[in-house]
Amino acid sequence: MLNQRQIVDYELQRRSVLRRYRAGFLSREEVCDAGPYLHRAARYHGEQTEHMCPVCFKSQIVLVAWVYGDELGMASGSARKPAELERMANLFAEFTVYVVEVCHACGWNHLAMSYVLGTGEPGTRAPRSRPRSRKSATQ
Numbered sequence: 001m002l003n004q005r006q007i008v009d010y011e012l013q014r015r016s017v018l019r020r021y022r023a024g025f026l027s028r029e030e031v032c033d034a035g036p037y038l039h040r041a042a043r044y045h046g047e048q049t050e051h052m053c054p055v056c057f058k059s060q061i062v063l064v065a066w067v068y069g070d071e072l073g074m075a076s077g078s079a080r081k082p083a084e085l086e087r088m089a090n091l092f093a094e095f096t097v098y099v100v101e102v103c104h105a106c107g108w109n110h111l112a113m114s115y116v117l118g119t120g121e122p123g124t125r126a127p128r129s130r131p132r133s134r135k136s137a138t139q
């Protein structure tokens, strides 16, 4: 299976947002601001879960994985299906996956987790002299 490294769980931040929303400090528009692009990515590349949306309780959460990495070239910043992640993990040395949860019913979305995938071997596709600026843009 996938060899996930440097796993970061955003559950605490997620709970904090939900707590502030339920207490009235955040509006529904602020927490349910998934745009058409995110909805579309979730529809085509997302993974359906059995977890109900924590905001509207009308629809199940979909997880969408976004990939970032210098080695990926044009594919960096795109959404990928789970099967594609597995294939990419054997193709590239290192790339970061950001998993976002989305609700199609109300537009709730939040970063669920991030992790690093790849063979861990020095990349043959990416020249070392290449600037690594894109990485900081994803932080």
Ligand SMILES: [Zn+2]
Binding pocket: 053, 054, 055, 056, 057, 058, 059, 103, 104, 105, 106, 107, 108
């Ligand atoms: Zn919802």
